[in-house]
Amino acid sequence: SAVISQKPSRDICQRGTSLTIQCQVDSQVTMMFWYRQQPGQSLTLIATANQGSEATYESGFVIDKFPISRPNLTFSTLTVSNMSPEDSSIYLCSVFKGSGYEQYFGPGTRLTVT
Amino acid sequence: GQQLNQSPQSMFIQEGEDVSMNCTSSSIFNTWLWYKQDPGEGPVLLIALYKAGELTSNGRLTAQFGITRKDSFLNISASIPSDVGIYFCAGSRSGNTPLVFGKGTRLSVIA
Numbered sequence: 001s002a003v004i005s006q007k008p009s010r011d012i013c014q015r016g017t018s019l020t021i022q023c024q025v026d027s028q029v030t031m032m033f034w035y036r037q038q039p040g041q042s043l044t045l046i047a048t049a050n051q052g053s054e055a056t057y058e059s060g061f062v063i064d065k066f067p068i069s070r071p072n073l074t075f076s077t078l079t080v081s082n083m084s085p086e087d088s089s090i091y092l093c094s095v096f097k098g099s100g101y102e103q104y105f106g107p108g109t110r111l112t113v114t
Numbered sequence: 115g116q117q118l119n120q121s122p123q124s125m126f127i128q129e130g131e132d133v134s135m136n137c138t139s140s141s142i143f144n145t146w147l148w149y150k151q152d153p154g155e156g157p158v159l160l161i162a163l164y165k166a167g168e169l170t171s172n173g174r175l176t177a178q179f180g181i182t183r184k185d186s187f188l189n190i191s192a193s194i195p196s197d198v199g200i201y202f203c204a205g206s207r208s209g210n211t212p213l214v215f216g217k218g219t220r221l222s223v224i225a
Binding site for chain 1: 117144145147149154155156157158159162164202204206209210212213215216217218
């Protein structure tokens with residue numbers, strides 16, 4: 001498995017501000033993924049982050065709103081920009097380990113926008 | 115994006131009872147995985163299935179990869195209070211591609 005940590009674990013933010021979420025993995029990985037989980041919902045993929053290249057965003061998510069950095073093989077950040085209450089969610093980072101089919105998740109960042 | 119059809123949406127069971135939940139898709143997946151998410155935590159991988167027809171156990175949990183590759187089920191035997199949580203199925207068509215998730219089954223266990 002993989003040990004994944006995220007910071008912050010939770011935050012309450014004012015509308016219009018931005019928050020940067022950090023994800024740290026205990027070993028080098030090629031791909032990192034960022035997911036959003038809205039209250040009571042399943043996980044929705046925001047983007048895939050590869051080291052050394054631009055992140056690939058899923059339909060409905062754009063770089064201006066969710067800029068991602070991937071400076072090395074163990075670390076990534078996701079910024080939620082110009083926040084509105086609709087951005088209140090849990091944000092999770094995830095990596096593949098082992099066979100390439102098993103995805104492991106961080107503990108999540110619970111964001112509340114007021 | 116595409117999601118898997120997971121049922122039931124929620125379950126209330128007595129401690130000691132067995133539980134069954136399933137996941138279906140209109141298209142084929144080459145890998146099925148089952149996760150559990152506790153409140154305030156990220157999903158934790160329970161079981162991964164790689165071959166059609168495969169039946170795999172992890173303690174009191176048993177999962178099967180459907181023979182058509184379009185479905186999977188998870189059974190929990192002799193439920194206990196710590197089984198409470200949300201169970202997600204997930205499918206993958208190829209390695210190193212992000213998983214597609216079901217909407218989850220919320221399990222409540224009454225002592």
